[in-house]
Amino acid sequence: MNTVRLTTAQALIRFLNQQYVEFDGNERKFVHGIFTLFGHGNVLGIGQALEEEAGDLGVYQGRNEQGMAHAAIAFAKQRHRKQIIACTSSVGPGSANMVTAAATASANSIPLLLLPGDTFAMRQPDPVLQQVEHPHDMTLTTNDAFRAVSKYWDRVNRPEQLMTAMIQAMRVLTDPANTGAVTIALPQDVQGEAYDFPEIFFKKRVHRIDRRVPATADLQEAVTLLRRKKKPLLLCGGGVRYSEAGDVLRRFAEKFNIPYGETQAGKSAVESDHSHNLGGIGVTGNLAANRIAQEADLIIGVGTRYSDFTTASKRLFQHPELEFLTINISDYHATKLDSVKLVADARLALEALEKELEATDYRSGYTNEIKRAKDAWEKELDRLHHTCYDDEGFKPEIAGQLDEVLPEFAALHRSRLTQTEVIGEVNRQIDSKAVVVGAAGSLPGDLQRMWQAREPNTYHMEYGYSCMGYEISGSLGVKVAEPDREVYAMVGDGSYLMLHSELVTSLQEGKKINVVLFDNASFGCINNLQMENGMGSLGTEFRYRKPDTHQLEGGLMPIDFAKAASAYGVKTYSVRNRKELREALDDAKKQTVSTLIDIKVLPKTMTGDYESWWHVGVAEVSGNPRVRQAYRDKEENLKRARPY
Numbered sequence: 001m002n003t004v005r006l007t008t009a010q011a012l013i014r015f016l017n018q019q020y021v022e023f024d025g026n027e028r029k030f031v032h033g034i035f036t037l038f039g040h041g042n043v044l045g046i047g048q049a050l051e052e053e054a055g056d057l058g059v060y061q062g063r064n065e066q067g068m069a070h071a072a073i074a075f076a077k078q079r080h081r082k083q084i085i086a087c088t089s090s091v092g093p094g095s096a097n098m099v100t101a102a103a104t105a106s107a108n109s110i111p112l113l114l115l116p117g118d119t120f121a122m123r124q125p126d127p128v129l130q131q132v133e134h135p136h137d138m139t140l141t142t143n144d145a146f147r148a149v150s151k152y153w154d155r156v157n158r159p160e161q162l163m164t165a166m167i168q169a170m171r172v173l174t175d176p177a178n179t180g181a182v183t184i185a186l187p188q189d190v191q192g193e194a195y196d197f198p199e200i201f202f203k204k205r206v207h208r209i210d211r212r213v214p215a216t217a218d219l220q221e222a223v224t225l226l227r228r229k230k231k232p233l234l235l236c237g238g239g240v241r242y243s244e245a246g247d248v249l250r251r252f253a254e255k256f257n258i259p260y261g262e263t264q265a266g267k268s269a270v271e272s273d274h275s276h277n278l279g280g281i282g283v284t285g286n287l288a289a290n291r292i293a294q295e296a297d298l299i300i301g302v303g304t305r306y307s308d309f310t311t312a313s314k315r316l317f318q319h320p321e322l323e324f325l326t327i328n329i330s331d332y333h334a335t336k337l338d339s340v341k342l343v344a345d346a347r348l349a350l351e352a353l354e355k356e357l358e359a360t361d362y363r364s365g366y367t368n369e370i371k372r373a374k375d376a377w378e379k380e381l382d383r384l385h386h387t388c389y390d391d392e393g394f395k396p397e398i399a400g401q402l403d404e405v406l407p408e409f410a411a412l413h414r415s416r417l418t419q420t421e422v423i424g425e426v427n428r429q430i431d432s433k434a435v436v437v438g439a440a441g442s443l444p445g446d447l448q449r450m451w452q453a454r455e456p457n458t459y460h461m462e463y464g465y466s467c468m469g470y471e472i473s474g475s476l477g478v479k480v481a482e483p484d485r486e487v488y489a490m491v492g493d494g495s496y497l498m499l500h501s502e503l504v505t506s507l508q509e510g511k512k513i514n515v516v517l518f519d520n521a522s523f524g525c526i527n528n529l530q531m532e533n534g535m536g537s538l539g540t541e542f543r544y545r546k547p548d549t550h551q552l553e554g555g556l557m558p559i560d561f562a563k564a565a566s567a568y569g570v571k572t573y574s575v576r577n578r579k580e581l582r583e584a585l586d587d588a589k590k591q592t593v594s595t596l597i598d599i600k601v602l603p604k605t606m607t608g609d610y611e612s613w614w615h616v617g618v619a620e621v622s623g624n625p626r627v628r629q630a631y632r633d634k635e636e637n638l639k640r641a642r643p644y
């Protein structure tokens with residue numbers, strides 16, 4: 001056998017360069033590049049290997065390991081899981097910073113290859129800098145924390161272990177049913193150790209992403225079930241987008257007159273104005289989708305995990321004879337809710353169902369309900385777009401909680417903008433091909449309800465982990481994946497403050513992103529949540545500590561985000577009214593560098609829920625009667641929800 005003498009790290013980089021995927025007959029390189037943040041745990045191993053022979057890998061420099069890994073996730077998500085950017089970190093804190101991102105990837109089923117440095121396999125210098133010592137178990141390191149959040153985990157303690165580790169890593173990264181974070185921990189001494197690797201390990205490998213065909217018997221069962229039902233409702237999940245099945249879903253819906261609601265991951269598989277697209281469904285769903293859902297007698301989940309947000313904690317669907325049919329590439333997800341299951345690729349399953357149903361002349365029993373629901377929502381949307389603080393008798397969407405904060409905020413910032421009017425304006429003004437990116441706070445709810453996606457694949461929401469700080473890192477990843485489109489990070493002030501370091505990377509790379517920052521001086525959605533459930537406002541508004549009471553109940557903190565970002569070299573705008581917003585959005589399009597629009601939006605002017613319920617852990621006993629009432633309400637809702 002021919003061999004080549006390489007270090008473990010050199011072999012790893014050479015191997016990554018030889019990985020390809022094939023999907024629908026199209027072949028492409030799987031590993032686009034690698035995000036690096038060097039320290040002693042990786043610079044002389046992986047760093048040296050990249051300096052010597054990076055091959056085709058683009059080498060990016062991250063600013064925060066979590067941020068760079070989130071950028072890598074967004075890249076893979078936007079490329080529909082067919083291409084990745086790997087991430088290498090140093091040992092200890094560098095790797096620990098990627099644990100959150102590993103969880104984000106696994107929760108969202110997005111392939112992410114993490115290559116954290118590790119403590120010495122040989123143990124000679126122990127405790128090495130940044131090693132956490134465990135007297136009861138010498139094999140434990142920080143990197144064991146990845147086990148709970150990875151779909152595959154391995155540690156390469158000898159160079160030759162790299163071969164099985166990487167072959168298994170590729171299996172998981174390219175498996176649509178089981179993909180997520182793959183962690184290969186690399187002790188720093190092993191990264192530099194040489195071995196005679198067989199040349200065959202570096203041969204070109206093409207991983208075929210198969211479209212799994214539905215089993216005939218399952219298909220027959222699904223058809224029989226569907227034919228019995230008059231009011232079916234499709235749930236369009238992320239699997240529709242990853243399977244590139246939006247056009248088939250659209251045709252299926254039209255042909256059999258079946259409406260569909262969108263999950264956060266599935267939104268924009270088909271344009272929002274399609275006749276059968278009801279828009280966002282569930283806790284963060286709109287009136288049209290949630291009304292139709294209550295009366296549906298069959299839910300056809302396509303590529304969805306049925307998260308509590310999608311099903312409104314299993315209370316949304318109320319038809320007495322409700323049943324579930326689930327199309328999912330993962331047997332695990334298909335088994336939920338006692339579904340009749342089609343474990344298959346979304347596109348193939350819908351096509352097969354279509355063929356069978358055509359032969360039976362099936363059509364749902366909806367008459368004008370779909371149009372009526374859509375029209376009613378459009379009217380409501382128009383109202384949301386035109387909420388105006390200056391109107392007589394103005395009531396914020398979230399009324400009766402902190403009404404007094406609105407005049408305080410308006411006076412402090414000289415802004416009377418509502419969040420819903422800003423979203424409407426942004427939606428109308430930006431290019432139809434632009435991608436909006438979001439993750440946490442009140443914006444995912446507002447966007448899932450309100451955002452009108454005019455083109456497919458223009459809505460990018462990380463709502464599997466809803467990780468604050470993903471928005472900006474994610475936008476960078478989307479921009480690397482889609483360099484010809486404008487990308488807009490839709491981000492709250494809380495998320496922005498948590499993590500925006502990769503904004504600097506966007507400047508460094510010349511990858512322009514636009515940050516649309518909604519500053520409401522609070523963790524707004526959590527403030528809503530606590531007050532909705534009977535609490536007061538505790539620790540969720542951005543207020544100074546008051547010296548006399550020692551509580552966080554002083555004035556609101558005015559933060560000039562535009563000024564801070566302009567110091568990085570970002571083109572910034574301060575926006576306090578519609579005219580300034582329009583001008584800023586318009587000017588931002590003309591820029592070649594990243595931009596940030598600092599918009600002061602009145603608190604409590606985000607959307608509320610539309611006939612949905614979210615199961616949260618309310619206190620069973622309390623001295624506060626409002627909390628006791630919230631608990632009773634929860635118990636009542638629970639009685640109407642499926643128990644599993």
Ligand SMILES: Cc1ncc(C[n+]2csc(CCOP(=O)(O)OP(=O)(O)O)c2C)c(N)n1
Binds near residue numbers: 496524
């Ligand atoms: C990393 C992380 N920590 C905590 C949370 C819980 N959380 C969800 S939204 C939120 C506040 C978000 O505030 P902001 O970004 O300002 O959005 P707003 O709700 O005000 O629109 C918090 C703390 C989270 N989702 N992610």
Ligand SMILES: O=C1C[C@@H](O)[C@H](O)[C@@H](O)C1=O
Binds near residue numbers: 445467526
């Ligand atoms: O706790 C949360 C509540 C949701 O409203 C929010 O969107 C999400 O980010 C979250 O973590």
Ligand SMILES: [Mg+2]
Binds near residue numbers: 521
């Ligand atoms: Mg906020």
